[in-house]
Amino acid sequence: MPLFGPEATLFAVLAPFVAAIFAPAVTRHLKHNAAWVLAIVPAVVFLHFAGLAGLVAQGAVFAPSTDWAPSYGLTLSFYIDGLSSLFALLISGIGTFIVLYSGGYLKGHPHQGRFFSFIFMFMGSMLGLVTADNLITLFVFWELTSITSFLLIGFDHLRMASRRAALQALVVTGGGGLALLAGFLLIMGLTGEANMSAVLASGDLLRESGAYPVVFLLVLGGAFTKSAQFPFHFWLPNAMEAPTPVSAYLHSATMVKAGVYLLMRVQPVLGDTELWTFVLPLFGGTTLIVGTLLAVRQTDLKLMLAYTTVASLGLLVMLTGTSIDKAIEGAALYLFAHSLFKGALFMVAGTIDHEAGTRDITRLGGLRKAMPITFAAACLAGLSMSGLPPFIGFIAKEYLYEGIWGEGGASALLTATAVVGNALMLVIAAAVALRPFTGVKVETPKHAHEGPILLIAGPVVLSILGLLFALTAHWTGETLIGPTVGSILGEAHALNLHLMPTHIGAPLFLSLITIALGVALYLRLDALRHAMFRLLQAIGWGPDKGFDQAIAGIVSLSTGVTRIVQGGRLQVYLVLTFAVTALALLVPPALTGSWPQVPSVPDFRFYEWTVLAIAAAGLVAVLTARTRLTAIVSLGIQGFAVALIFMLFGAPDLSFTQFMVETLSVVILALVMTRLNLAPRDHRRVVHRVFDGAIAIAIGFGFGALLMQITELPFDSKLSDFFAEYSRAIAHGRNIVNVIIVDFRGFDTLGEISVVMVTGLAVLALIRVRPRRQREDVAPATEQPVKPAIKHKEAAS
Amino acid sequence: MEATFSILIGLFFAVSVYLVMSRQIVRILLGIGILGNAVNLLIFTSGRLTREVPPVIPPEAVTPLEATANPLPQALILTAIVISFSFFAFLLVLAFRAYQELGTDDANEMRVAEPVGDAAPPQGY
Numbered sequence: 001m002p003l004f005g006p007e008a009t010l011f012a013v014l015a016p017f018v019a020a021i022f023a024p025a026v027t028r029h030l031k032h033n034a035a036w037v038l039a040i041v042p043a044v045v046f047l048h049f050a051g052l053a054g055l056v057a058q059g060a061v062f063a064p065s066t067d068w069a070p071s072y073g074l075t076l077s078f079y080i081d082g083l084s085s086l087f088a089l090l091i092s093g094i095g096t097f098i099v100l101y102s103g104g105y106l107k108g109h110p111h112q113g114r115f116f117s118f119i120f121m122f123m124g125s126m127l128g129l130v131t132a133d134n135l136i137t138l139f140v141f142w143e144l145t146s147i148t149s150f151l152l153i154g155f156d157h158l159r160m161a162s163r164r165a166a167l168q169a170l171v172v173t174g175g176g177g178l179a180l181l182a183g184f185l186l187i188m189g190l191t192g193e194a195n196m197s198a199v200l201a202s203g204d205l206l207r208e209s210g211a212y213p214v215v216f217l218l219v220l221g222g223a224f225t226k227s228a229q230f231p232f233h234f235w236l237p238n239a240m241e242a243p244t245p246v247s248a249y250l251h252s253a254t255m256v257k258a259g260v261y262l263l264m265r266v267q268p269v270l271g272d273t274e275l276w277t278f279v280l281p282l283f284g285g286t287t288l289i290v291g292t293l294l295a296v297r298q299t300d301l302k303l304m305l306a307y308t309t310v311a312s313l314g315l316l317v318m319l320t321g322t323s324i325d326k327a328i329e330g331a332a333l334y335l336f337a338h339s340l341f342k343g344a345l346f347m348v349a350g351t352i353d354h355e356a357g358t359r360d361i362t363r364l365g366g367l368r369k370a371m372p373i374t375f376a377a378a379c380l381a382g383l384s385m386s387g388l389p390p391f392i393g394f395i396a397k398e399y400l401y402e403g404i405w406g407e408g409g410a411s412a413l414l415t416a417t418a419v420v421g422n423a424l425m426l427v428i429a430a431a432v433a434l435r436p437f438t439g440v441k442v443e444t445p446k447h448a449h450e451g452p453i454l455l456i457a458g459p460v461v462l463s464i465l466g467l468l469f470a471l472t473a474h475w476t477g478e479t480l481i482g483p484t485v486g487s488i489l490g491e492a493h494a495l496n497l498h499l500m501p502t503h504i505g506a507p508l509f510l511s512l513i514t515i516a517l518g519v520a521l522y523l524r525l526d527a528l529r530h531a532m533f534r535l536l537q538a539i540g541w542g543p544d545k546g547f548d549q550a551i552a553g554i555v556s557l558s559t560g561v562t563r564i565v566q567g568g569r570l571q572v573y574l575v576l577t578f579a580v581t582a583l584a585l586l587v588p589p590a591l592t593g594s595w596p597q598v599p600s601v602p603d604f605r606f607y608e609w610t611v612l613a614i615a616a617a618g619l620v621a622v623l624t625a626r627t628r629l630t631a632i633v634s635l636g637i638q639g640f641a642v643a644l645i646f647m648l649f650g651a652p653d654l655s656f657t658q659f660m661v662e663t664l665s666v667v668i669l670a671l672v673m674t675r676l677n678l679a680p681r682d683h684r685r686v687v688h689r690v691f692d693g694a695i696a697i698a699i700g701f702g703f704g705a706l707l708m709q710i711t712e713l714p715f716d717s718k719l720s721d722f723f724a725e726y727s728r729a730i731a732h733g734r735n736i737v738n739v740i741i742v743d744f745r746g747f748d749t750l751g752e753i754s755v756v757m758v759t760g761l762a763v764l765a766l767i768r769v770r771p772r773r774q775r776e777d778v779a780p781a782t783e784q785p786v787k788p789a790i791k792h793k794e795a796a797s
Numbered sequence: 798m799e800a801t802f803s804i805l806i807g808l809f810f811a812v813s814v815y816l817v818m819s820r821q822i823v824r825i826l827l828g829i830g831i832l833g834n835a836v837n838l839l840i841f842t843s844g845r846l847t848r849e850v851p852p853v854i855p856p857e858a859v860t861p862l863e864a865t866a867n868p869l870p871q872a873l874i875l876t877a878i879v880i881s882f883s884f885f886a887f888l889l890v891l892a893f894r895a896y897q898e899l900g901t902d903d904a905n906e907m908r909v910a911e912p913v914g915d916a917a918p919p920q921g922y
Contacts, residue, residue, distance in 0.1 A: 160921065160922055163922045164922040167922055552920050555917075555918060555920060556917075559917050559918060566911065567911075568908050568910075568911030568912070568913065568915075569904075569905050570820075570904040570905065570907070571818065571819075571820055571904060571905055574817055574818050575818055578814050578817075578818065596800075596803075599800030599801065599803075599804075600800075602798045602800065602801050603798075604798065604801065612801070612805055615805060615809075616805060616808055619808055619809065619812045619831065620812075622812065622816070622827055622831065623812055623815065623816070628823060631823070631824075631827055632827075635827055635830055635831070638809075638831065638834065639830070639834060642834045642837070642838060645838070645841075646841070648848065648849065649841070649846050649847065649848060649849070649866060650847050650848065650849055650850050650851045650852065650865060650866025651841070651851065651866055651871045651874075652851050653851075653871065653875060654841075654871055654874055654875060654878070657875060657878050657879070658878060661878055661879075661882045664882070665830060665882065665885060668886065668889060669826070669830075669889065672889055672890075672893050673823055684819060684820060692815055692818040692819075693815060695814065695818070696810075696811045696812070696814040696815035696818070697811050699810050699811060699814045700807040700808060700809075700810040700811025700812075700814070701807055701811075702807075703806060703807055703810045703835075703839065704803045704804050704806060704807025704808075704810070705803070705807075707799070707802075707803040707806055707807075707839055707842055707843060708799070708800050708803040708804075710843050711799035711800065711803065711842065711843065711845065715845050717867070719869055720844070720867045720868060720869045723868050723869060724852065724854075724860055724861055724865070724868065725860055727854065727868075728854050728858075728859045728860065729859055729860075734853055734854040734855075734856065735852070735853050735854075736852040736853065736854065736861075736865075736868035737851075737852055737868045737871045737872050737875065740868060740869065740872035741872050741875060741876070745872065748876060749876065752876045752879055752880055755880055755883060756879060756880070756883045759883035759884065759886065759887045760883070762887055763886060763887055763890045766887075766890050766891060766894050767890060767894070769894070
């Protein structure tokens, strides 16, 4: 069936882009209800990947491919295994509800259509990223997600905070993307493969290569910036300037997991080395603790969730970095659980903001009566986030504890980190799910009531799914998580998932400790927040501030450099240009010592010497002329001398044209310049004149020497002979020069005529523009000679 | 023969570059006029010099009967002359209009696009 076959994957990835084109038009007609129509697209894409996922679960791997730019070895090839199908399902499934949610959230917004368009573009890019097989294709989609994220964060572009956040996200993730590109190119060079599937089959090749640390760091540069790992975490909370559907979709459920996806993807070939198992847990663990502590400090619902997202990404990186089978199981489960509960919680936060007018937990309370359904969804998702049974979050926590406990080495430290992190996560989950709804009713800026169906569909379905997938744990493990773990480990992996722990062991006790610690901390949340606030004030500087300083520094630097390089004085530009030209002409022969031989006195005839002397005299006269008219006439002298030279050396056509052009030049120049009150003398200072003179002499010498050297070499007359031989035979013309111009190189002449025409138009336009200060109108005098001149010369050639 | 031409062409280049580096527009224009001739002569000479025989095939022949001047540089230069003339005419009018608008013929004082003490770009987002 085409909808479900792997060959339809290309269309599944492209479908959101097509939807992006039509979204504004649909929205114009249907207003916010367009969401119902538009949501069909991700729903169908979801069905496509669901169909594939069923086969993937049975061990199938698909690699459909379409040629894109075959000459460069670029193909639009896709690679669908457990990992990519899980991601694709999350992207399209959650995407369906995000589209619905956007319909309600931005109801009546003048640019709702544009918003849908951006969301769809992102969806397509993200689908492409997780399914791409070719490394370059993957990179292109990777950068596309950065760009669409930029557009979405800066959606409310009239606020400076949005613009700053958008730019920050683009700079950080885009910079990381460049590192990733370099990493990919290195991988391609080392393995000789352009496709991820082939790279994955290369075994220990990359790990054993000497360039492994470089590849590792470059790939990490891409993954850490995208997945907001400490110290690149700062852009993610700032990205909360985006409308809430974006925060729920890009900055928790999907895009920020791209970095984790990448690490999981390359784990089979780059993972399980000393470097990998040291650096990843170190940064992941740090991000986990920093993220949760910063989350505690916040009172804004979205920011609390954003920082816990940073923390969760840290946890995922830490688990992936252990390269331990059980821990990877935990990571895959947690990734899945996190997308469901965090997406739901973000949408809950957005609904509260939308209906109550604020999302500051200190100004919210007692909303459970007004918003019962939202409250229920928040509780379900919050329980999953807290890692309590019977939710998918609980299973994930059990498995990850089992993975990192008792493995020796830094296992104790990792376990402690995970316990503290999870406990703090529970604190935030409880704060987000309970604070706004329980307690005494607080007056909110808007009179709060339950959100419309578009707003509550997403959180309700996602939070219930968190429960359902846990209740059907065995099925979930077999069809979704097992194949994913298999992809991350690079070998088939059977996962037998249980909701309830099969035996009473360390994980269960760790869970109990986590819950006890979390509850204890939750009861002291306000005190904890104040403590964090004071601590951060004491530190003062953070990477976010550093970003501002870096940008300001770059702007100042470029301003300074521009002031020096482009001072605005034409003379400086010209002197620099010619000085460099002179160096380019003189340095190579000086280094190689290949100067031309000293010429002997040639056997010129008397009249030839005369013409050469006239040309030289004309040149000197132009230089030394005391009045403008003398200079202009002298210009004519050297021009006519050149025309005579052409005449004497077998070029009558050139001679004729040159006479014509020189005459016109002199006439126009005299007409225009004698009417202006111009200073006659060179007003350069003597020092400048000497300096400029030296450069001019160097250039003259350089070109003379170059030409002399060229003419000393034997002449290759192949081209000229061709024209001489075929001019009459093929083109039926006796004047070879004319035949070349109008026949052999006819297109060049066409281009030349176009240039002359454009110049004529430009001259006309310049003259027609009214002078600001009315002076005597000499425009017609210059205009007339220009136009016939063009015709004359065309006739001549 | 070509060597002597090389020296003359070097002189052409030196004079034109010296003129172009001045501050006055008129001298810059004169320099550009000469620069065109310098380049044309450079092309002409690099195709080697032949006296007096134009590259024209006699009516009764299919190919030239004797050695003629090299037609290729001539074709190139013919195009170049026309283009450099239109360029020259455009510059001339531009200079004239600039003088009308700005009231100066000193290139260093024509700073509408890059004013002296231009403010630094804003440091915001």
